[in-house]
Amino acid sequence: MGSMLARSAALSIATAGALVMIAASGRTRDVPLPGPGPRPRVEPIAGLDDAxxxxxxxxxxxxxxxxxxxxxxxxxTNDYFARAYxxxxxxxxxxxxxxxxxxAREPSLAEKHAGVGCTSCHVAGDAVVGARGAAAREGGHAVLGDPRLATxxxxxxxxxxxxxxxPGAATxxxxxxxxxxxxxxxxxxxCQQCHMPEVQGAGGATHRSHAFQVQGDRAMLGRAVTVTRASLDRGLVRVTLAPGAIGHAFPTGDLFRRVEVRAYPVDSAGRRLAAGSVAVLERTFSATPVGHDALVQVERSDTRLAAATSSDPASREITLVVPATTRRAHYAIVWQRLSPTLAARLGLTMHDQETLVIEGDVSR
Ligand code: HEC
Ligand code: HEC
Ligand code: HEC
Ligand code: HEC
Ligand code: HEC
Structure with missing residues (x-):
């Protein structure tokens, strides 16, 4: 397996517990947060027959x-994870x-299809956990309130x-x-404010959406970034990017995510006239030996658009080279699930793995 594909080897994550007050009884109990499996269950859960x-x-x-x-x-079950796994x-x-x-074992077919299911986020021990607690109601069940679910x-x-x-190595x-x-x-x-917006159900009541839609959703991706300035000088397209309504870097998440900023010359009808150039917003890594026989992935660079901080608006000018004779150029900001090289190695068609986020023309 090439080091470029290697994500890791063994990992343990501590799921922090918290003492949660049970409103009705005044007692407290320890509740783990949603997180990686295995998640211990204590039957029956919230008195439900089928939890x-x-x-x-x-x-x-x-x-x-x-x-x-x-x-x-x-x-x-998604195609990319299946091939990477x-x-x-x-x-x-x-x-x-x-x-x-x-x-410890391969998941069953049902477990594969459940993915990150309801119980992974809402069942802890013998309780159904929600952001707010509630006593059992007709046709329902008791809910143990843990306000951290809203954070x-x-x-x-x-x-x-x-x-x-x-063991012991800091990564x-x-x-x-x-x-x-x-x-x-x-x-x-x-996170919930952007990723679990309030939506109205058929009965008129609102609830937090569980669609968690980002990939392939141009409107959602479009909130991440704005182009505050774009210009064409002799042989150079300059595009200034600024973070939009986003709570982290763009792109975030998986280590192989990337964003391409492309520019190339076009005629007045928008037809491409020649090759242009591409700047990539991504993290890069390389495997580095630790001790005698271990390899650890170390970040080498991070060219993503950082999130704005109180001291830094994180706006950035990207410069792209086009032929010096260019009178009109097209630019595009394209989100990519993985790099074209990795897609080729995994047998995925790149066209299905990218989303156009913003495009525009500049001329001189
Ligand atoms: C990735 C974690 C996650 C998964 C998976 C998940 N939930 Fe949730 N759910 C949450 C969080 C977090 C909240 C609370 C959001 C808040 O109040 O800010 C929530 C809220 C709820 C609520 C209260 C909704 C409201 O706004 O009134 C219900 C009911 C619920 N979930 C049921 C489910 C069911 C059923 C499933 C499976 C189909 C499920 N959840 C899967 C994380 C998850
Ligand atoms: C027999 C039907 C039934 C089953 C099974 C059931 N629920 Fe519920 N659940 C209800 C009803 C009814 C309510 C209260 C009304 C509401 O908020 O939808 C409720 C409330 C909740 C809430 C709190 C919603 C809020 O407003 O804060 C959460 C979270 C929740 N359920 C999650 C789950 C999870 C997770 C499972 C599976 C382990 C589950 N429920 C199984 C019927 C059910
Ligand atoms: C102010 C709104 C906002 C907040 C807050 C926010 N996000 Fe996002 N998130 C976005 C936008 C916009 C995107 C699409 C751009 C991108 O993929 O980077 C996104 C993308 C993502 C993605 C998808 C990455 C991918 O490539 O598939 C994940 C995962 C994610 N956010 C998790 C989180 C988590 C976890 C938090 C809280 C720690 C959070 N977000 C807070 C707006 C927000
Ligand atoms: C039990 C683990 C788990 C928890 C808890 C969890 N996630 Fe995820 N989440 C995942 C995994 C795994 C994926 C990637 C699935 C894949 O694409 O293979 C993912 C993907 C996502 C994506 C990408 C969706 C897209 O279309 O690109 C978003 C956004 C996201 N999670 C937001 C959240 C937010 C917000 C919370 C907290 C309320 C949360 N997740 C809690 C495991 C989790
Ligand atoms: C601690 C939790 C965790 C572990 C362990 C983990 N992943 Fe993930 N993985 C995630 C989350 C969360 C995301 C979603 C991030 C995003 O949407 O950008 C993700 C995303 C991915 C994606 C991208 C999926 C997509 O839809 O684009 C692939 C592929 C992937 N993981 C493969 C693996 C493989 C292979 C391993 C084991 C070598 C692994 N992951 C271990 C949490 C985890």
């Missing part, structure tokens, strides 16, 4: 329909991509983690979304 993902889905049909189209649901079938991948399963902590167990390494983040968020000017805006 499986399928059971939750039967009663919470609208949320279930949203979740069914999400990458949480297809965390195991086939090259690197490590138990630790299963902890987050099939958190309902026992990571970034609810996401951090899976969305913030380090590269694995030999850098493989995904750093919570770190980026904590350092940004948007730290006080919880």
């Amino acid at each position: 499986t993902d399928a059971g939750c889905e039967r009663c919470h049909a609208e949320i279930a329909a949203e979740q069914a189209g999400s990458l949480h649901r297809s965390a195991w 086939a090259l690197e079938p490590a138990p630790f991948c299963r902890k987050c991509h099939a958190p309902g399963a026992d990571p 970034a902590a609810a996401c951090g167990g899976c969305h913030q983690f380090s590269f694995p390494g030999p 850098g983040p493989m995904q750093d979304t919570l770190g980026e968020h904590a350092r940004s000017i948007g730290a006080a805006t919880p």
Whole structure:
């Protein structure tokens, strides 16, 4: 396996508990946050006959329909993960991509299809946990309230983690979304506000959406970035990018995410006249030996658009070379799930893995 494909080897994540006050009784109990598997269960859960993902889905049909189209649901079955896992079938991948399963073995078919299911985020011990508690109601069940479910902590167990390494070795983040968020000017805006917006159900009541839609969603991706200035000088297209309504770097998440900023000369009808150039916003890594026989991935560069901080608006000018004779040029900002090189190695068609976010023309 090439080092470029290697994500890691073994990883353990501590799921921090918290003492939660049970309102009715005045007692407290320890509740783990949502996070990687395995998640211990104590039956019966909240007095429910069927506290499986399928059971939750039967009663919470609208949320279930949203979740069914999400990458949480297809965390195991999506084409990219399936191919990456086939090259690197490590138990630790299963902890987050099939958190309902026992990571010591291959997940069952049902566990693969559940992906990150309802129980991974809402069942702790013998309780159904929600952002606010509630006593059991007719046709329902008791809900143990943990206010941390309305904060970034609810996401951090899976969305913030380090590269694995030999015991004792300090490794850098493989995904750093919570770190980026904590350092940004948007730290006080919880992930849920952007990723779980309030939506209205058929009955008129509102609930937080469980669609978690980003990939392929141009409107969502378009919120991430704005072009504040674009110009064409002799042989140079300059595009100034500024973070939009985003709570972390652009792109964030998976280590192989990237964004291409492209420019090339066009005629007045918009037809491409010649090759142009591309700037890439991405993190790069290389495997570095540690001790006698271990390899650890180390970040070499990070050219992504950082999130704005209180002291730095994080706006940046990207310069792209076009032929000196260019009178008119087209620029495009394209989000990519992975690099064309990696896509080719995994047998994925690049065209299906990218989304045009912003485009425009400049002339002189
Ligand atoms: C027998 C039907 C039924 C089953 C099964 C069921 N629920 Fe519920 N659930 C309800 C009803 C009814 C309510 C209260 C009304 C509402 O908020 O939808 C509720 C409330 C909740 C709430 C709190 C909503 C709020 O307003 O804060 C959460 C979270 C929740 N359920 C999650 C789950 C999960 C996770 C499962 C599976 C382990 C599950 N439920 C299984 C019927 C069910
Ligand atoms: C990735 C984690 C995650 C998964 C998977 C998940 N939920 Fe949730 N859910 C949350 C969080 C976080 C909240 C609370 C959001 C808030 O209040 O800020 C929530 C809220 C809820 C609520 C209360 C909604 C409201 O706004 O009144 C219900 C009911 C619920 N979830 C049911 C489900 C069911 C059923 C499933 C499976 C189909 C599911 N959830 C899957 C994280 C998750
Ligand atoms: C149990 C682990 C787990 C938890 C908890 C979790 N996620 Fe995820 N999330 C994942 C995995 C795994 C994926 C990637 C699935 C894939 O594409 O293979 C993912 C993907 C996503 C995506 C990408 C969707 C897309 O279309 O690109 C978003 C957005 C997201 N999660 C937001 C959240 C937020 C916000 C929270 C907290 C409320 C949260 N997640 C909690 C495991 C988790
Ligand atoms: C102010 C709004 C906002 C907040 C707050 C926010 N995000 Fe995002 N998020 C976005 C936008 C816009 C995108 C699309 C651009 C991108 O992919 O970087 C996105 C993308 C993502 C993705 C998809 C990455 C991918 O490539 O599939 C994940 C995962 C994610 N966010 C997780 C989180 C988590 C976890 C938090 C909280 C720590 C959070 N976000 C806070 C707006 C927000
Ligand atoms: C600590 C949790 C965690 C572990 C362990 C983990 N992942 Fe992930 N993985 C995630 C999250 C969260 C995302 C979503 C980030 C995003 O959307 O950008 C993700 C995204 C991915 C993606 C991109 C999926 C997509 O839809 O674009 C691939 C591929 C992937 N992981 C493969 C692996 C493999 C292979 C392993 C084991 C070697 C692994 N992951 C281990 C949490 C984890």
